[in-house]
Amino acid sequence: MHEMGITQGILEAAVEAAERAGADSITEIRISVGELTEVVEFALQFAFEALTPGTIAEGATLVVTHVAPRSRCNDCGAEYDHDRFTMLCPECDSLNVTLLQGRELQIDSIETSEEPTEESQG
Amino acid sequence: MATIDLSKPILDRNEKLAAENRARFDSAGVFVLDLMASPGAGKTSTILATIAALRDRYGIAVIEGDIASKVDAEKVKAHGIPAVQINTGGACHLESDMIQRAVDTLDLDALDLIIVENVGNLVCPTEFFLGEHAKVMILSVPEGHDKPYKYPGIFQISEAVILNKVDTLPVFDFDEDEFTSVVRSLNPTAPIFRIAATKGQGVDEWAGWLARRIEAVRTAAGKPPVGDAGAATGEEGPA
Numbered sequence: 001m002h003e004m005g006i007t008q009g010i011l012e013a014a015v016e017a018a019e020r021a022g023a024d025s026i027t028e029i030r031i032s033v034g035e036l037t038e039v040v041e042f043a044l045q046f047a048f049e050a051l052t053p054g055t056i057a058e059g060a061t062l063v064v065t066h067v068a069p070r071s072r073c074n075d076c077g078a079e080y081d082h083d084r085f086t087m088l089c090p091e092c093d094s095l096n097v098t099l100l101q102g103r104e105l106q107i108d109s110i111e112t113s114e115e116p117t118e119e120s121q122g
Numbered sequence: 123m124a125t126i127d128l129s130k131p132i133l134d135r136n137e138k139l140a141a142e143n144r145a146r147f148d149s150a151g152v153f154v155l156d157l158m159a160s161p162g163a164g165k166t167s168t169i170l171a172t173i174a175a176l177r178d179r180y181g182i183a184v185i186e187g188d189i190a191s192k193v194d195a196e197k198v199k200a201h202g203i204p205a206v207q208i209n210t211g212g213a214c215h216l217e218s219d220m221i222q223r224a225v226d227t228l229d230l231d232a233l234d235l236i237i238v239e240n241v242g243n244l245v246c247p248t249e250f251f252l253g254e255h256a257k258v259m260i261l262s263v264p265e266g267h268d269k270p271y272k273y274p275g276i277f278q279i280s281e282a283v284i285l286n287k288v289d290t291l292p293v294f295d296f297d298e299d300e301f302t303s304v305v306r307s308l309n310p311t312a313p314i315f316r317i318a319a320t321k322g323q324g325v326d327e328w329a330g331w332l333a334r335r336i337e338a339v340r341t342a343a344g345k346p347p348v349g350d351a352g353a354a355t356g357e358e359g360p361a
Contacts, residue, residue: 002214002246009132017126027123031132038245038275084274086307095310105132105249112124 003043006105007051010044014110015056023112026057034067034104036084041066069102136250139218143225143253150230151343153336154238156216156252158276159260161242164286166194167319168260169237173203174322175329179348180234180336185224187216187241194239204228215246218253234336234348244273255339256281263287263294267301270308277308282315284328289318 014029033039041064048062072079073089074096080089084102088095131137147154159165166186173182183204186194195207206224208216221238228236238254240247248257259280261269264287270277277283283305291298305314313331317324337347 002249005213005215005217006132006249009135013128013130013132013134017128021124021126023124023126036275036278038248038273085271085304087310088307095306097310107128107130107132109125109127109129112126114124 003039004047004051006039007044007047010048010062010107011051011055011057013107017110018056018112021112023114024056025113026060026110027113028061028063028111029057030063030065030108030110032065032067032104032106032108034069034102036069036099036102037105039105065108067101067104070100071097072100073097133250136218139222140251140253143218143221144255146225146230147236147253147255148339149343150233151340151345152230152233152236153332153339154236154252154254155332156238156240156247156254156257157260158240158244158247158257158280159242159262159286160244160265163242163260163262163265164319165239165242165260166197168284168286168317169198169239170201171317171319171322171325172237172329172332173198173201175325176235176333176336177203179333181232182235182237183228183233185221185236185238187220187239189213189241210241214241214243215250216240216252217250221252234340234345235332244269244276248275248279256335258282258284260284260286261301263290263296266294267297267304270301270304274308277305277312280309280312282313282328282331283309284315284317286317286319288316289321289323 010029010031014026018026045062052058052060068081069084070081071087073094075094076092078089078091087097089097157165169184176182184198186205186207188194188209189212190209192207195205198205206227208220208224238252257280259276302314315324315328317328
């Protein structure tokens with residue numbers, strides 16, 4: 001249920017940026033979510049639908065890019081994709097590895113409109 | 123139509139407040155531990171055992187996070203340790219602003235260690251930084267050795283894993299070898315401490331790890347090393 005708080009964070013950041021740019025509405029919000037985070041897209045979308053009515057993001061689409069885990073081996077230098085359970089290096093079995101990506105929880109960009117959404121869709 | 127590039131963390135506000143909390147802890151030389159576990163894993167018992175092991179050397183306070191009640195804070199206060207209860211009123215995890223308000227009620231100059239007992243939950247607390255120096259999780263034997271498969275995130279984010287209630291191993295079907303090997307593959311560097319908090323078993327090793335971390339934060343803030351822990355870090359402590 002922490003997706004509600006995360007969605008609030010998304011909305012606050014998006015609305016603040018849109019208002020600063022003088023936009024009247026937000027049509028799309030793009031975020032990246034690493035597969036190693038405990039964040040479920042279904043719950044994000046549910047919270048988004050619940051929180052956006054009455055805001056300038058009402059009716060906007062939430063586009064989620066999932067980021068697969070990727071690590072680098074500090075012993076042999078290999079870079080490799082992996083699932084969320086196995087960090088170890090597939091080349092040399094080393095456990096001395098550094099995660100490069102997979103823990104993202106980032107708002108990437110938003111699409112805004114300077115006119116009410118319904119008129120802009122023409 | 124216009125595209126606005128943001129490229130910033132979703133939990134930006136929480137993370138900025140966490141950084142403020144952390145700066146405050148660092149300058150006061152107070153090590154802050156975020157202790158996470160499911161309900162009933164023995165967070166409060168582990169805290170009491172940790173207090174018993176370290177209270178002669180360090181000033182300790184506890185911040186208790188629960189959805190409701192003051193039960194845990196009362197238990198800690200009964201041992202003469204300052205405790206602040208946060209009631210989240212339904213929220214499943216603590217956030218930085220709650221910690222900031224709780225810390226305002228504590229005398230940081232009198233402290234070396236603050237233990238934050240997060241809300242009982244193996245999922246939500248993993249995404250929220252509080253300004254802590256380390257997140258540590260407890261799993262208890264009755265919960266089963268398969269938990270790292272089900273909740274990998276918390277095992278990955280923790281700097282140490284405590285396996286509690288090891289005194290019950292004979293009566294539960296808990297495969298310790300499998301548990302250790304999954305935790306290793308999820309988090310190669312985290313030590314696993316086997317303890318039975320209510321019996322005091324294994325607590326010294328865990329407390330030793332914690333003391334070394336406390337000393338590092340004290341040293342960075344210009345506080346002198348304390349007693350045994352100074353020796354444990356390979357430095358000469360005052361007599």
